[in-house]
Amino acid sequence: MELFRGVNIDWLRLKWAFLGFSLLFSVAGIVKMAILWSATGNPVPLGVDFRGGTEVQVQFQNAPDITAIRQAMDAAGIRDAKIQPYNTTAGPNQVLISLPEELNEGALDAGRQQVVSALHAHYANQFNDSGVKVDVVGPTVGKQLETQAWRAVLVSLLGMLVYLWFRFQLIYGVAAVVAVFHDTLITVGFFALTGQEISLTVIAAILTLVGYSMNDTIVVFDRIRENLRMSRRESLPDVVNRSINQTLSRTVLTSGLTFLTVLSLYIFGGQVLRGFSFALVVGILIGTYSSIAVAAPMLVAWQQWRATQGKVAVLPAAKRPRA
């Protein structure tokens, strides 16, 4: 069985369509992030890891009545509690109770204790301690985690750039990094658009898809480089098109298979990994798209721009001599 025999699409001609598509999603994401920023002070919904606060997840034996729980919280004097059902395939009848950030670190635990004791008072035999998950994050730690996340993302991108510069020419590195940046922007934009929270595991997913998108782009670049080496007379756009067509089969198959595995994670993996798998589901699709639609056209555009500057830019194969 073979899906991509003799494919011969002129990808570079579609570059305006690609640009439009990318712009559409990027701008939609940016606009939503701007709206969120002015409304909440954060461009994306933040998980408890970064915004601080208390989250108590409780598994009840029978379906819990949200209104009754809210009354129980009010009766205990707990204000600002956000209560929502938190159903998963493995555990229905779960509820998530969130409290806002406690700025006084001395009283950090008070919220949790109040919530748990209020629940014990009203629902004593409906749940027990082994069905409770608590996350209390104080402002100090929230800040630390945020800084950490930023650092990880920046170091990653920089590391990628350096590695690619080393293996290919600088322009390849820049094109790949631009593609990765585009992927990250659109993925984060999707979080803003769908209102999903960004937690530490989501950051891990984003870093993974940075690596994945880079992979994908490298496969195409490797083929471009090999083809350039073999035929010096073909024009760059033709080489790029041919390379993409040649690697199309591999690209679609791998992305497809990886996509299926993370889709399985999204469907069966439960609430805790929901954000993580969502980031990967979106990221893998966009990452594959960007190698063809962003990175490759950028190479061609750069050469054409250099040509208009009067410099003849021939993208040599690599810094290594021919074998």
Next chain:
Amino acid sequence: MNKNLNQKLALIFAVLVVFILGIIGVSWVPWPGHTPTSLAKAFTDRIHLGLDLQGGVHLILKVKVGEAVATETDNTVGRIQQDLKTANLGFTQVYKPDPTKPELVKVEGVTPANASAVRSALDNKYSNEYDIAGSGTDGIFTLTMKPSIESALEEKTVQQAIETIRDRVDSLGVSEPVIDEYGLGKYEILVELPGVDDTDRVKGLLNNTARLEIHAVVGGPYKDEQEAAASTGGSIPPDEEMVHGSGNMATGSDADAVYVLRRVAVVSGTNFRSADPGTDSNTNQRTVHFTLTNEAGDKFYDYTSKNINTSMAIVMGGHVKEVANIEGPIRDSGEIRGSFSEDEVATLSKLLRTGALPASLEYLEDRSVGASLGADSIRQGVTAAVVGVLVVMGFMLVYYKGSGINADLALFLNLVILLGFMGFSGATLTLPGIAGVILTIGMGVDSNVLIFERIREEIRAGKAAAAAVDQGFGHAWVTIIDTHVTTIVSAAILFVVGSGPVKGFAITLTFGLLANLFTAVYVSRLIFDWHLGSLKSGEPISI
């Protein structure tokens, strides 16, 4: 060639066995004199589950090192007062002017005549640890703790806190607790207790690490702070402090009262050498019988002989726990009498024995997962993994036919090696770690796809089977290295920068990709070679 092939097959088989042993260990083997454990238990013994899968408590604490500095300077204040009195050098007061700067001590009211004598006395004894300033023309000298001494003290405080917490946690009987300095902030400690469901109990144990001290009682009990302040003429002098509590031995009631105590403690936590619960033979009350260190004992004897018939207060966690009348000199052993419950007496003894915390703790982060929610997560993760594996394996079979079997075998070996790595290295498997395994499946099969597509291309270009396989592996090798290195670099950054669950993800991803380098290239190639060897001449390979 055949012999070579057989050798390689044997090698791969050996690898398989070794890594399977890595996963389940050898404890299930029923050899003589050893009762075998069940396979399930053998598995969970080798593969450590993270807190999010087995349930447990995760805390990040901050040690309030300022308190340790304050205690040290309090002691210095006492010593300076003693020294100046002994040398007959007059002064109005020695105190700490700024509560927010515990490292600063001030001597006031020194007569100009004594100024130089005082200065040299101070220089003599304290210049190692303090920067001394002041000329004495205004009768004021200031001592500031040297920054190097201060940070050494702060470091030591954190280490002592870790030791003490470790001792206390031991009593919970937790297997493999983690108690360490937490890298992200200064003076922060990470505590992870797997399998513990009750956060409150843990906190009770840790929180009760408040410091224990004995202070001289200046006045009290007063009804409230205003009354207490009024007793000393409107405001509390700097060498005294107001403390709440209830000395019900003295007052006969448990009501909260306010005492005015001398700020500098006569005896504090580190001076206790041992402590045991006991009973008073006369009143049958529960007591805590304690002994002090020699040096503290001398000081205590001195103090108690000079202050017979005055009161001293036992302060625990900033609260007066008991007030006692000094009936006679006490050297280094004594009894704390009070209406303690059995629990309180046992706790108090344990706290005194293991040494009080040098400073109190503040919680910065508190996470806990109940065991049944953890089990849910395991179930969900495993389901997702199984579905993922089956889908991928099925697809490879359909799309690449015979070579699909090749890829599936490599994938299976990949998973075994990955889990074996986890078993050997003692790394922790977290829920994101399971996600990492699932991701490895998808990305691992990428290498196979790369190779197989190339082989198909070469066959289409007319090459013979063996040459096509050769070319396929040769060309794909460089790209495989490139893609694996970039993802491993991502994972390494995540490992360095991430916390527990994220680290677990980075570990499984890295191990999986390393295993994949072996299986996708060496093992796949071997299977191809074996298959080629069994083909008749001219017969195409199934791909």
